Amino acid sequence: MNRYNPLAIEAKWQKIWEDSRAFEVDESSPKPKKFLAEMFPYPSGAGLHVGHVRNFTIVDVLARYYSQKGYNVLRPFGYDTFGLPAENYAIKTGVSPKVATDTNVSNFRNQLKKLGFAIDWSREINTSSPEYYKWTQWCFLQLYKKGLAYQKESYQWWCPVDQTVLANEQVENGHCWRCGSEVEKKKMKQWFFKITEYADELLDDVDSLDWPDKIKTMQKNWIGRSEGAEIDFGIVDSKEEITVFTTRPDTIFGATFLVLAPEHPLIKNIVTDKTKSAVEEYCKNALKKSEIERQENKEKTGVFTGSYAINPATKEKIPIWVADYVLIGYGTGAIMAVPAGDERDREFAEKFDLPIVEISKVPEKPFGTPKTTYRMRDWLISRQRYWGCPIPIAYDKDGNTHPIPEEQLPVIIPEIEDYKPDNSGRSALAKATDWLKVTIDGEEMSRETDTLDGYACSSWYLWRYASPHDSAHAWDPKKIAYWSPLDIYCGGDHAVAHLLYIRFWCKFFADEGKLPFREPITKLLYNGYINAPDGKKMSKSKGNVVDPLDVINDGYGADTLRTYEMFIGPYDQDATWNPRSVGGVYRFLNRCWTLCFETELTDTKNDNLRHRTIKKVTEDIDRASFNTAISALMEYVNELYKVGASKEDLVVLSKLLKPFAPHLASEMLEQLSANDDWPVFEEKHLTSETVQIIVQVNGKLRAKLDLPAEELDNEEKITALALKNENVKKFVTTPKKTIFVKKAKLLNIVA
């Protein structure tokens, strides 16, 4: 007797798909398009993990499903290859990041091919290849030309271990998102993208997205729009004014003091001889305090400047204080304190014995000028690191910035010996002295040594997929118009940063006339994590990592791995790996194989069962309920084992199975000489000749009546039969009323 041999079947079909370029597509097809992608991975040296497999399999199931349904499906793949791990590895071993990255990419590619993904391999992209980052630099220049890429000197997050600045989005609880060390504030001149220009649209359009509510809420909170007003306060015995931001200008009659952030530039102008040293001391300490300390210690601290302002509503003299509960980066870095209306101001007033005055009246004419502020700041994109996309800018001898002309792109990363970053505020590229020199319009200039945040590289890659080898455009306008926007995007990370940035670039390039849509991602599937069998997070140090390639090579094969990861639970929930359940899925595929290759066909009429299964599996895939789709297939196979299977039963089984277990299903379809067109259920087969009526008494199940289907309309007869039933009679003497629900095939007798 032959046995199911997944490794042989999978090698066979993988070769067929590779040789026939089975998943390559273009724009000439008359079919409707579908464009699907996962969040492309960072190819680490460790190779694929089971989390990747879950993410990519979801996309693969959908890609194959839509393809079987007759869509022209684009399912490309790429690698997000710039970043710190490759550079840190280079510092440790001396192996250049480029070499290490190439090795890792090729390892990833080989592993992906063993999983049988329906990838159009002709479209593979890699963000650290010059053909790609040439266009990342081009994108930067488009933003630069419109004033949306600019330099600004300010206090920035600095990671002392990675020796680079970080964006707000990359600081988690005061710690570096990569190395976990505590970040510091450092005053530096840095490059920014003006994402705040699009804050309103980014916020307002969130509601229209078919994305999980969780992600939508996080995006909204991140942008954090507040409507309010800016109000100017005159200072006693001074020509200076202090502008505050408030969301409640109507409470101005209760404003009894002002508070400035310790970094506020006006402080030095308003301190008096008496207060000067105390204020300076306070500000120095506040700046020295780490952000963690400032966040953790919510005990209010502050110091009086010695100066007074005039409340424009009450005309009263109110003291001006400095306190670190006011943040320099939000609003104007200064507030009017209304202790009667604001909890924090009250706490401060109580501690320092400042007046708390009830808000006596509301001004008839609103004070100040209306102003909207956002919690979101501009996106800091400079990185003082070697292994990133060089910012295509040069400085003349006066320090003015000049864009590198487009014909000189790409600005190639030079090979260097020493990758080590330092605290000079410049990347290791500063050591490449020859590379630094550049001539623009005959003038000798010096190149920018910062590289771009990796998130810039991933902010346009979806569009590159439409024309990955185009040497004249970042993306071909006709091709992008055909494929985009992305119909389904799947991933389990980057809830805020990446998804916000790519929306920002989309809106910008739409305004430039370069994209015919304003939202890049129609539907987002946000998948959960897979934990180790011990229920903990998988990690090398705990030694509990499940290697997906081991699962394949142990003999289970890729089909079992894929199907198991879809069966493990709802795709959007975290799950725990269970090796025994892997065996259960293998048994199921084995039973499919046995039905097809080792069992005699019968002429059993299973129309109802078969069409019910088609309906269930189709609808479950449509709502991304992959685990229940697979259990429907299991039920189908269990039933076919009992009653026997016709050829048609097996053809349908193979077709429905193909998105999950494509190798085995292809083998079965070949044996059955059938194509893989997605089967369509017919309503007429969903009705059966008999119908089971549930009889309840007071809502409790008391009997089941099996009747011919046409009796379902005969409520009177059903009621009569139910009341005659022995078991029902025990609970009913005289029915008060009966409720018949035809749709539920249920009769409830109220006794």
Added chain:
RNA sequence: GCCCGAGUGGCGGAAUUGGUAUACGCGUUCGACUUAAAAUCGAAUGGUCUCUACCAUAUGGGUUCAAGUCCCAUCUCGGGCACCA
């Protein structure tokens, strides 16, 4: 502290619109096949009880002919935000 989710057998989970709670899988038990084991096939499997039946979807109330599903309160766990004026 504020805002979201979630809580169902020994375990992962199903129940899509309020209508048969526990599908499917794992595990366990029994049986068939085998010299034996594995594999495979078949059967049983929420609890109490001999059956009828009763009790069970975190806890306590409520609405309804009917509640895992809706409402109120409480507890537990998970996630996000957190001095944003």
